[in-house]
Amino acid sequence: MSAAHSTPNTKAVIIVTAADLAPQAVELLQDYELVYAGKTPQVPDLIALARRHDPVAYIVRYSSITAELMDASPSLKVISKHGSGTDTIDKPAAAARGIEVTAAVGANAAAVAEQALALLLACAKAVVQLNARMHAGHWDKATHKSLELGGRTVGLIGLGAIGQRFSKMCDAIGMRVIGFDPFAKNLPSYIQSVDLATLWRESDAISLHCPLTADNRQMLNAATLAQCKQGVMVVNTARGGLIDEPALLAAVQSGQVSMAGLDSFAVEPMAAPHIFHHQPGFILSPHIGGVTSDAYVNMGVTSARNTLAVLQKTRSAVPA
Template sequence: MAKIVLLENIHPSAREVFTAAGFTDIVTYNSALPPDALQEAIRDADVVGIRSRTQMDKAAFEAARKVRVVGCFCIGTNQVDLTTAMESGIPVFNAPFSNTRSVAELVLAEAILLLRRIPEKNLRVHQGHWDKTANGSFEARGKTLGIIGYGNIGSQIGTLGEQLGMRVIFHDVEAKLPLGNARAYDLPTLLAESDVVTLHVPGGRSTENIMDEGTLSMMKRGAILINASRGTVVDIDALRAALDTGHISGAALDVFPVEPKGVDEPLVSPLIGLPNVILTPHIGGSTMESQENIGREVAEKLVRFVLSGTTKGAVNFPELPYQEPAGTARILHVHRNVPGALAQLNSLFADAKLNIVSQQLQTKGPVGFVLTDIGDAPSPDMIEKLKSHPITVRCDVL
């Protein structure tokens, strides 16, 4: 039975899923590990589960030759060398949907708090001031909510925003079907019309500092900026300047260009100490409900892969949906994506007089993945021929 190593205090719901599926060799760690310790911890693991701090780089994969699959118990996968994983025949799974509600609720809560100037009012009361003025405080109803990035989270925020009575507009680089009364806008128009702008875009070069001095200046004077996506999408110095001039009336950030690596390491940012800025420690998806959902979602994907070879939902790998086993054995074969690869594979089955009962193939980039059910159990010699064939990246038998 497969050995499972889980790092970073993954929710117990994941263990429940593994245990229910019959897996008993489960090792857990409460935190991320430094490179040497990580390599030792996963050296004989078949399944590795991580969150955002564990760095599964090339060295980690090279040290853990037994690893068959990696699960990211979070949305992002930037902490994994996806190319090395793919080229090693290792699918990587994540949880793109399980914490969307938690992030959406935080964003809307921050929008309401900033519209009402609650962070400032709260601080003033703690300092001994009883300032009841309504100046600069507004209802969310009737305001325009501009969403940059209309994916799983952005669209849900739009739906909830409409329920508050907000007008919802969005911008996305891809054509998206609007939900409710939301409308698609070009970026300059969205920035000019929105009372609240919230960012929900992926990381990477294409989104680096999309909110810089130029785009911040396009925003409606007195508007609010919220970023719960990636720390690199906002030019923090430019945001500080826009807050100092009053062009931006408030901001809320849950992510930062450089984040502390531990509980006791302070955040270093020019936004520290501003009374009209909410700073949270990357906890947009950190609710008990979302962590439980993430634990179950990713663990179920890992179980389906280990037991049946299902790769639907993998972020770096050819996707094959679940198919009921139809033969005596199921062979999972990852090969170099070259012409004639399937023919070469099936020739080996024919030479061994093994009947193919069912077969699925999908390719992605440099690799192809074939899931083959055969009528009789393959001999050790046959498996060795499959594993040593020049086109083979990885081969496992279920």
């Protein structure tokens, strides 16, 4: 594709850090040239594209957005996350350069909340293990007992759009819902706000729904897991960095954690081999909680609109 500055009439470039974008989002961005970085772009790939195209925006699905990449993009005005988590974007570097960072908050809330519920149910009902046993010709009715979630306590860390949607589902199946989120306001009556010490102590299941920050990295670790009930279940559809992975493995192996249902990992794509591979007590999915047909469109359209809002604002701010 031609460079953004090759002729006076060339459209400004938006780089999408993926191989595709929802058609509805592409239509919204028709006044710009979209350059796709491929399925698994790395920062050096993006720097090469930036030097060739001098983008005004990034729509971020995969890869990190670093200060070096920003410096390779002198016309950059906005970094728009195709999703809600912005931990892969160097936000202080963006702020120092006057580049806005936006997120498609809530666009995938339903999808991720449903994935969290699926993982919770799979942990409680041994869905994966029983399926494997059945396919191997076994009939475990006389020996298997599942866990009933009704009447038990689920503790949520993070009560934003996803956490509140998941809370509603848990309340609907008769669970007591407690949650920790110092920023949440006007919570529905079925969520009891508690401090972290109470959440560790009282939860039968813990589900993570918060962004990853410097302050909460590896918040689920040997010390906090030791404060939990024996046999607690852990679900993570947020960010893998929230969990100390070797500590979680040890807790599952000891029985302190009965089951862990994980959709995100400290390093993604997950390295192979990984300490969780072939370990009983782990149900794993490849960070696809927000990847549904509906969420793909919602996130694409929201990230496109966020991009356009910043570009239109910066354009109108330039003197004629």
